[in-house]
Amino acid sequence: PQQQQRRGVCGNAHAPRLSLRHAPRSSRCAPCRVAAPEAPTTVSASTLNTSFVQDKQQYEALYKRSIEDPAGFWAEIAEQFHWETKWERDHMRYNFDVRAGPISVEWFRGATTNIAYNCLDRHVLAGRGDQTCFIWEGNDVGREKSMTYAEALDEVCKLANWLRAAGVKKGDAVAVYMPMLLELPLAMLACARIGAVHSVVFGGFSAESLAQRMEDCKAKVLLTASGVMRGPKSIDLKKIADKACKLSAEAGHTVEHVLVYENDNAVPAADCPFTPGRDRWWQSEVAAQPTTCAPEWVEAEHPLFLLYTSGSTGKPKGVLHSTGGYMVYAATTMRHVFGLQQGDVYWCTADCGWITGHSYLAYGPLLNGTTQIVFEGVPTHPTPARCWEVVAAHGVTQFYTAPTAIRSLMSFGDQWVSQCDTSSLKLLGSVGEPINPEAWRWYHEVVGKGKCPIVDTWWQTETGGHMITPLPGAWPEKPGSATLPFFGVRPVVLDEKGNELQGEAEGILAISQPWPSTLRTVYGDHERYQSNYFGPFPGYYFTGDGCRRDADGYYWITGRVDDVINVSGHRIGTAEVESALVAHPACAEAAVVGYDHPIKGQGIYAYVTLMAGVEATKELKKELVGSVRSIIGAFAAPDVIHWAPGLPKTRSGKIMRRVLRKIASKEEDQLGDTSTLADPGVVATLVELRGK
Ligand code: 6R9
16 A cells, blocks of 8 residues: 555656645646646545545545445445455444434444454565564663564464463453553554454553453453563563452452563563463463464454543543454554655554554554554653654654653753754654644744644544544645544534534534444443433534634634543543542542643642541642552642632532632633632632642
């Protein structure tokens, strides 16, 4: 797929164009200086299998087709993959309206495939086995390795054989709690190869969080590592994993096998706790396995993975994605949004513990046969030049990161970028939260030297792939806007009553028809799936985000409209942080809100009411923050603890978070209507206690 050349509007193939223009394309083809013919009359989706979208006119024709005939459109795209058996003619079925019965989404009915086969075997069989698949950059400078597609296939087969030998069968869940070693994406593929369902848990989560996830999906096996380096610090991952297994067993679920990768750079085997019988060493066990392993051909709707994500209430939800639709959508967005071409070196800085690492590190790049960087470290270690040194060393062409990383690197000054040769870059991507225009411009001017398009990609764990995003060079970007919907995505802007707003509008972002990688359920709780995503506005998938559509039809995401906060691009439910605070014996009640944070986007602001007689001290603040760290993970630690002898509540006892948000942002002069407050006096007390 990456062998195509760009076709000019003249219809001729042109050499790959490195710098993509921001201005709308004119109808004159610059390289060949001829007037372009009329827009192509064909709207076959298969044009997307061989060339990129040239302009808005072509996009509009293809987009219209994708909305009017989604089954036909995606079937044409899907032809490029290996399917062991093909789909039926009428392969797509769905119900998106709770009033008409249970929500269901099905694509490629009747087809069977294997995504790991499509990621690896397909390229090796086509003679591309020697191509570099991964270039790994360790946390410490100088620790590097690379792996070809053929080598990756061998490794995946060995691990898949080990999993089979350990008794893992099609449909079983496997928990993965790993640092960003190559073994992490390889482990995901090994699960997929045998039809097991992976559930990757980000390495920054605590033992409690890991245990909760393993119990929920009844993981038979846990894949983990002895330890991990984060900048200058080493973390005993296996100790946390052991605690999680213990907690899980106490709750009634026993993990049968734990496979431990000795990451000796962080924690050597001698310092790693080991339970004989249950635990096995990865290096010795996996090396002994054969390098061939027959793939399990699974139905298109077979579950591929679970990924837990925060919602506004209750415990994290196990978002379930299935195989066929996810594969086709992740691959297609990957190729078109990043404008992938042969010879590219792509780098996504996300951890595989989040959806971005699933779709645009583990699966999307491999489905396209891309060469990519896998980075174990942090962008500021050992210096803020690290990312740009890696770009220069490997000639990175596409770089995909989160606004929080951009803001953080920007705060160290331009010199760290300027001292490195970043001229190989031809496209920059952003994901995870709205990017503020200032960071957008720095990214564009300082990192991209003004020549790289910026793809600001809006999407979610639940959507599996990019939903609203620029396509490089096809239409002008606007700093801070994710621009237009990808093929097959029908966004609508709703008012609070669920009416669709037309034209320029501001409201709630919803999606009105399924796309191939729609989440299929919340694991073990279809009811919650229906009420959470399809209940608020019947007939629509509710995103939880607010948005504005401008006169050009561009979408501007304005942030979450529910009780989810987005800290450094990580989704955190306020309810989860509150319950972690209340778990501390001194805490009677807690209310958590987000506030503007210069680097993280949003910070966590926690109001805490103490038990009667408990003294409010600095030490206690530390303990409360520690409680959240140990129950959820360090990334969810509150930035501010604000003592609250009382919380603003309505007469029915509901906490008025709007009031708390205003106090947190020092805007108590703009409280709005507070007539429903049971005790208006609490506001003055809270303002007085700010900073204490
Ligand atoms: C991919 C990912 C999803 C939430 C989403 C929204 C925010 C993501 C964004 C963006 C503005 C963008 N978000 N990308 N907001 N512009 N380009 O991040 O998934 O972790 O599930 O978070 O992130 O609020 O609803 P996830």
